[in-house]
Amino acid sequence: MVSTPPDLRPIVISGPSGVGKGTLIQRLFDAHPNIFGLTTSHTTRKPRPGEIDGFTYFFVSPAEFSSLRSQGALVEHAYFSGNYYGTSKQTIDDQVRKGLVVVLDIEIHGVKQMKENPSNDARYIFIKPPSFEALEMRLRNRGTENEEDIQKRLAQAKAELEYADSQGNHDKIIVNDSIEKAYEELHEFIFG
Numbered sequence: 001m002v003s004t005p006p007d008l009r010p011i012v013i014s015g016p017s018g019v020g021k022g023t024l025i026q027r028l029f030d031a032h033p034n035i036f037g038l039t040t041s042h043t044t045r046k047p048r049p050g051e052i053d054g055f056t057y058f059f060v061s062p063a064e065f066s067s068l069r070s071q072g073a074l075v076e077h078a079y080f081s082g083n084y085y086g087t088s089k090q091t092i093d094d095q096v097r098k099g100l101v102v103v104l105d106i107e108i109h110g111v112k113q114m115k116e117n118p119s120n121d122a123r124y125i126f127i128k129p130p131s132f133e134a135l136e137m138r139l140r141n142r143g144t145e146n147e148e149d150i151q152k153r154l155a156q157a158k159a160e161l162e163y164a165d166s167q168g169n170h171d172k173i174i175v176n177d178s179i180e181k182a183y184e185e186l187h188e189f190i191f192g
């Protein structure tokens, strides 16, 4: 049976790096094919071999990115490691037009930018680690970052956790202790 969430607004999922956002989102997509849609970001980064323009990213020049930004075409944008990244209104609208519920996986600054504009009507979910130590262990066990990157991500995680602890910043906070329980809670929030 195809189940559709009762609330069709975009779902914004944030939380520190390594907390399990990607894992939870993948489960959601696998369990409910053709219900959710991901957006395609714009970036000024150069494509890597195998990356496809308009699919992996929309690859644009710094001038094009700046123009999109000044036109207000981006709902959120960030500068990371020498390049700009952003989500356009258009990519969200494209998915909505296909009848899909948009899921956005974005970091704290993006969440703040989206919330500054009330026309970005969305549901905000924060994924929290059971403890800071557990987060550090997950990041290390994942083995995809070097030590410097891990330290950067942990410093950023502190700011994200403080933001999440302030009242009213998210519609739902889920502690990802057991992945099964966290997924159940996510599912209940989205479909309940």
Ligand SMILES: Nc1ncnc2c1ncn2[C@@H]1O[C@H](COP(=O)(O)OP(=O)(O)OP(=O)(O)O)[C@@H](O)[C@H]1O
Pocket: 015, 016, 017, 018, 019, 020, 021, 022, 023, 024, 138, 139, 141, 142, 176, 177, 178, 179, 180, 182
């Ligand atoms: N509940 C859990 N218990 C233990 N390990 C977990 C749990 N949830 C996820 N993990 C593991 O933690 C690691 C980080 O998960 P994931 O890559 O989904 O994080 P993320 O929040 O998407 O990170 P990033 O923002 O850096 O992409 C993975 O190795 C994943 O298998």
